[in-house]
Amino acid sequence: MTRSDFPAPPTSKSELEEGAAFTPRFDASGLVTAVVTDAEDGTVLMLAHMNAEALAMTLQTGIAHYWSRSRDRLWKKGETSGNLQHVIEMRTDCDQDAVWLRVRVAGHDATCHTGRRSCFYRAVFAAEGAARLAKDDEAPKFDADSMYGDQNRP
């Protein structure tokens, strides 16, 4: 599956923004950005990227697939950990270069490779001289080291 599986974006801005055709605007690397939230409570779980194949697989199977930029391959999220993402709804934005996936996470309900529910487990706050991070008080839902080993990547 390639980007030719999706129609080319229209040249008309109003068609792109108001039309009924899904014409994703892939960037120079052939990717769109995906925001992933918990369908129940709206927590932002992760941010990832999808190429045409990942988009098509996600639409066909209802299970979220991404393009792993670090491993340079299609990535069925949760294939190792069991934390598959069932897509409740996919949405796209005005200029169709991003998608929003509302998902229900299976397995441990842990999306982050660190074993946490969300990758966004730290708040940023302004402090004297530099910004600092405050970590959520949350125990990992699985042992990331034993799950992924040295590689420790999702």
Place this chain on the structure above:
Amino acid sequence: MTRSDFPAPPTSKSELEEGAAFTPRFDASGLVTAVVTDAEDGTVLMLAHMNAEALAMTLQTGIAHYWSRSRDRLWKKGETSGNLQHVIEMRTDCDQDAVWLRVRVAGHDATCHTGRRSCFYRAVFAAEGAARLAKDDEAPKFDADSMYGDQNRP
């Protein structure tokens, strides 16, 4: 303000993921991705990008600033429309290349330049031959044409 206003990312993966220093990992264009949600109900309002100056201005003022890639300049969101974003909380993800802003939107509570509350006003669904879009039933909260004129950009 430049990226040197923020410490360079640590070489240690555990420090990057578990540390208390905010060390944003800017991409080759000097940007991190920002996911913006409504602090009340979790709706994803938009996706944007921030350079070091936008990050610093946002932290200093509590009002969301971005880097407009189309206009190639700092962008105080809502400076034209009045739909300023008051940042309730900023979070960052495991590898610190993205931020999540939970905001309260002033003015018309319309984030999209089309006059809608969210840029993600269309659902994507699989259909015979191609994926299609279904638009939300929502009247624009302001007249985008008269607000922005021909340019019609936020």
